[in-house]
Amino acid sequence: MIVNRSINAAFAAILILGASVFTACSKDNAKEVTGVDTTNRVDKYKDMESLVESLPFSQLQGVSVGNAQDNDAKTGVTVFYFPYASMASAVVLGGGPASREVPLLDPQRNTQPLNALVFSGGSAYGLAASDGVANCLEEHGKGYDTGFGLVPIVCQSCIFDLSYGKGNVRPDREMGYKACQNAIAGNSPISGNVGAGTGATVGKPGGMATAQKSGIGYASARLGRLEVGVAVVVNALGDIYQDGVKIAGMTTADRKGFVSAEQALLMNQYSDLIVGNTTIAAVFTNASLSVADLQKVANIASTGMARCIRPVFTMADGDTVYAISLSGGDVQSDVNTIGVLASLVMEKAIADAILSSKLPDEEYLDNI
Secondary structure, three states: OHHHHHHHHHHHHHHHHHHOOOOOOOOOOOOOOOOEEOOOOOOOOOOOOOOOEEOOHHHOOOOEEEEEEEOOOOEEEEEEEEEEEEEEEEEEOOOOOEEEOHHHHOOOOOOOOEEEEEEEOOHHHHHHHHHHHHHHHHHOOOOEEOOOOEEOOEEEEEOOOOOOOOOOOOOOHHHHHHHHHHHHHOOOOEEEOOHHHOOOEEOOOOOHHHOEEOOEEEEEEEEOOEEEEEEEEOOOOOEEEEOOEEEEOOEOOOOOOEOOHHHHHHHHOOOOOOOOOOOEEEEEEOEOOOHHHHHHHHHHHHHHHHHHEEOOOOOOOOOEEEEEEOOOOOEOOOHHHHHHHHHHHHHHHHHHHHHOOOOOHHHHHOOO
16 A cells, blocks of 8 residues: 555645646737747756756748638648658547548558648638648659659648638638648648647637637747647647646636636536537657557647646547658657657647637627
């Protein structure tokens, strides 16, 4: 019994240490700013400074980010372009994903390196954005050479944002093409209400009137030579927590306080949930990994979601995590180490998505 208590105490200490690796992320946003430029931002780490080093997401080599959005309709596209195609895998954890070519990333398939990963709004309608991305890549000579022409390898996941802004306007081929052009032209990892995060919201068991705005967030870190970055679009049914403190989610009817999304589900046993959710994330690393190892990294990284989003992975979400081994990266590292670091960076990126996307209640309510 004494041994078990010691083990439990040690395990609790590890969890507390892990949760404190990253410091709170905060920034002041002007009302008219639609996103936060993270190109040169470095967040300071509170603990383990001799081990984990801050790293601006833009310094990751082998990926370039481009965005396009309709600021009036409140929807958009974010493209992660890989100048040199990169191996990837993914795990789908939610019950309602809208996606393209994700089965191709299974270790049992004939997995080909990715040319681009697309995140978008528009639910299943938004999958049309990848047509434009593929066209843009083909024009730039990127794709798998079939011997009869190039076929760009493009995967995509969409969030449901039809309940915010203009639901009859969705990302299309043109918007996807533009986002891809922007990614090829330059790297713009911008946090907040931009790209695929333009229409993201959280805390929706009680409907949109008691939900709050969210967006897209970024974070990255270096451990020795190992680099790990995360990009995440937070569009969750549940509430969002940072270091155990709720920072966004379901509110009271007057929007002056918070209500627990988990408690609301348990008390009311909702059967007619808003199915329009989904948090989508991508882990990027300079470690050289197999497809099977990448899938495991994605799985471990998802624990960062579970620590921050409550509830998560429900049938009303399409939560998906990708993991990409960036071409040119040759760092050798343990899969467990990469996954655990990714889970901590995931927490940081989720907080960034929330804190970069805050809107006055009046502005939010005008768009639902």
